[in-house]
Amino acid sequence: MTFKFEIxxxxxxxxxxxxxxxxxxxxxxxxxxxxxxxxxxxYDRSTHDADADAGRVTGTNHDYSCPDNFxxxx
Numbered sequence: 001m002t003f004k005f006e007i008x009x010x011x012x013x014x015x016x017x018x019x020x021x022x023x024x025x026x027x028x029x030x031x032x033x034x035x036x037x038x039x040x041x042x043y044d045r046s047t048h049d050a051d052a053d054a055g056r057v058t059g060t061n062h063d064y065s066c067p068d069n070f071x072x073x074x
Contacts, residue, residue, distance in 0.1 A: 004046035004054045005034055005070070011055070015067035033058060040068060 003024070005011060010020045023035040024044065033041040046054040055070030056062070064072060 003032070003044050004052075005042075005044050011070045013068050014064075014071055017068075019070070038068070042070060 005021055007021050007023055010018050013019055017038070019040075020037040021034050022037055025031075025033045025035065025041070032044050034044050036042060041058045043053045043056050043058060045052040053062070055072060056064055057066050057068045060066035060069065
């Protein structure tokens with residue numbers, strides 16, 4: 001499977017913080033989450049849709065308004 005975010009890589013949040021991806025949950029059903037260095041989990045549902053829910057902190061608004069979300073790449 002190819003995911004948008006890679007373990008071991010660093011990504012910018014919308015607030016300008018640099019966060020490292022430490023791991024990934026293993027649900028295997030499209031609800032995969034990133035385990036990040038700031039002790040937050042972020043969705044990475046990007047294996048089936050390029051515009052999928054990816055980089056959003058779990059439990060936050062779907063409009064990506066949370067400053068802890070990763071910057072969305074265009």
